[in-house]
Amino acid sequence: MKILISNSSNVPIYEQIKREIISQILSDDLKYGEALPSIRSLAKDIKISVMTIKKAYDELEAEGYIFTQQGKGSYVSSKSFELAKETNQREIESYLIKVVELSKKYNIDKNEILELFEFLYRGE
C-alpha cells in the first residue's frame, strides 16, 4: 500500500492515512472484502507508530468503511464504496457552499466565479 505522509502538514497523520484509504476505496484500489495491510506492517512500512495507524483504522471502522476481526485483520466493508462516494460529494458541496457564501457576502459577480472555475478546470 502506497501512502505518502507529510509531517509538516497541519493535517494529523492519522487523518492523512484515513483520507488515503478512503481515496483508494473510491478509486477501486481497495474493494469490498479485501484485506487492509496489518496495522503493524503498515506502521513499519511508512515508519509511523502503530498507535497512529490504529487510530486511523479505528475511525474508519467507526465510520463504516472497514471492519476488523481480532487476530485476523481489517477488511473493506460492503458499503464502503457508497459511503466514500457520498462523503466525497458532501465535501465538494461544502466547498461550493463556501464559495457561494463568500461571493454573495462581498458582491462578487456570479460570472466572475464561473470564469475562475473554468480557468481552474482547464488549467490543471
Place this chain on the structure above:
Amino acid sequence: MKILISNSSNVPIYEQIKREIISQILSDDLKYGEALPSIRSLAKDIKISVMTIKKAYDELEAEGYIFTQQGKGSYVSSKSFELAKETNQREIESYLIKVVELSKKYNIDKNEILELFEFLYRGE
C-alpha cells in the same frame, strides 16, 4: 463592535475574531484610521480571554491589516481594504481549487458541478 463567537465551531476563537474584523474591513464598517476596540474592552464585551483577543490582534498586525501604538490602541491600516479584498479572493479561489481537484479525482462531470453551483446560488 458586534462579533459572534461559536464555541462549538472547529475554527479557533482567535481565528473567528480575525475573520470577523477582516470581514468588517471589507464591508467598510471598519475604515482606514479607525480605532479598533481596546483588547480589554472587547474581551469583556464578547466574554473571551484577553490572551485570545491579543493573539487575533497580533496576527492582524503581522499581516498588515492594523497597526498598534503602544499605550494608545490599534488602528486600521491604509492598505487594509486592498489586503482584505485580496485575501477574500484568494479564499474563494482556494475553495474552487478544492472543488476542481475533487471533481477531477473522482470523475465527476463538470456540468454536474455547474448545476450544483447554480442551485446553491439560487437556493440561498
Place this chain on the structure above:
Amino acid sequence: MKILISNSSNVPIYEQIKREIISQILSDDLKYGEALPSIRSLAKDIKISVMTIKKAYDELEAEGYIFTQQGKGSYVSSKSFELAKETNQREIESYLIKVVELSKKYNIDKNEILELFEFLYRGE
C-alpha cells in the same frame, strides 16, 4: 455436527464453539461416551483454523466436559450433562444478578422489571 459461527460477534470463535458443544450436551444431542468430531474434520467442516478448534476442545477438557485419548479422539465425559446444567444455571443467575444490580443502582421499580420480563417471555 452443526455449528454456526458468527464472525461479526464479539464472542471469540473458540468460545462460540465451546458454547455450542455444551448446548448440544444439554439438549442430549451429545451423550456420554459419544465421540466428538475430530479437530481436523470439524475445522474443515466449519472452515475454522485447527488451532481455534484445538483451543475450544482443550478448554472443554480442562473443564471436565470431554476427555481425549491420544490418537483416538475426544469423547463426552460421564459428568458432562450435570456440568452443563450447572453451567447453564450459573449463567442465567449471572444475568439475573446484573439485572438486579442495575435496577437497584438506578432505582428502577421491581414491577417494571417483572413486566418487562413477562413481555419478553411472551413476545418471543
Place this chain on the structure above:
Amino acid sequence: MKILISNSSNVPIYEQIKREIISQILSDDLKYGEALPSIRSLAKDIKISVMTIKKAYDELEAEGYIFTQQGKGSYVSSKSFELAKETNQREIESYLIKVVELSKKYNIDKNEILELFEFLYRGE
C-alpha cells in the same frame, strides 16, 4: 472525582472510566454543563496514562455524553442524562433477553426464574 480502577479486570481501563462517568451522570453527580476533570489531572489522580483517559473522553464525546473544547476542557452535554438512562435501560433489557432465551432453550420453568429473581432482589 472518585474512580476506582481494577487492573485485574478483563474490562479495559478506558471502558471502566467511561462507565464510571456515565454512572455519575445517571446519579446526577455530574450535571449538564459541569466540567469534567482535565485529562491530565485525572490521569495523575488515578495514576493512569493520559492517553487512556483521552480515549475514554473521546468515546464519551463520540457517544454524545460530553463535549470538549480545545484549550478549555470537557463538559457534560445537555442530552447526557437522557442518553445514559436509555443506554441503561437497553442494557437491563439485553440481560433479560438472555435470561428468557436460555430458560426457554433448556425448558426451565418461568416460575423458577421468577423465584430466583425475587431471591436475588431481596438477598442483596
Place this chain on the structure above:
DNA sequence: GTGGTCTAGACCACC
C-alpha cells in the same frame, strides 16, 4: 492552564 497528536516500546488475547 487546557486539549491534540505522536512515539517506541510493552504485554495480552485470538486465529
Place this chain on the structure above:
DNA sequence: GTGGTCTAGACCACG
C-alpha cells in the same frame, strides 16, 4: 501471524 490495550514521556496549539 493478527488486533487490543497501555505506558510515560514528548511537542504543539489554544485560551
